[in-house]
Amino acid sequence: MTELRPADTVADGVGHLWFIHGHHAFGLHATNAIGTCATVADITRMFGDLKLVYRPTTRDQLDGVACIRCGRTDTPMVPAGSGPRGQLFTCSPTCPTP
Numbered sequence: 615m616t617e618l619r620p621a622d623t624v625a626d627g628v629g630h631l632w633f634i635h636g637h638h639a640f641g642l643h644a645t646n647a648i649g650t651c652a653t654v655a656d657i658t659r660m661f662g663d664l665k666l667v668y669r670p671t672t673r674d675q676l677d678g679v680a681c682i683r684c685g686r687t688d689t690p691m692v693p694a695g696s697g698p699r700g701q702l703f704t705c706s707p708t709c710p711t712p
């Protein structure tokens with residue numbers, strides 16, 4: 615499996631989507647759409663291996679300028695955890711993952 619990074623969106627073995635956040639040094643966590651948060655290890659144990667669905671890659675996304683899901687820059691943003699280069703944002707809590 616691809617090594618997970620903060621800001622990745624992944625699917626577990628039964629199809630739940632999870633947003634990866636945190637820092638490797640302190641253990642990566644994941645939160646789902648209804649706000650459940652657990653460690654990556656716990657989710658893997660309960661629901662099976664996690665598969666990468668989407669990873670933000672543009673400089674604007676990783677610098678917190680653009681939405682990490684859709685890439686928009688022209689709308690108010692809400693915090694969405696920390697990535698490798700600092701605070702990340704989405705344009706809304708329900709912005710669809712591409």
Ligand SMILES: [Zn+2]
Pocket residue numbers: 681682683684685686704705706709710
């Ligand atoms: Zn968006």
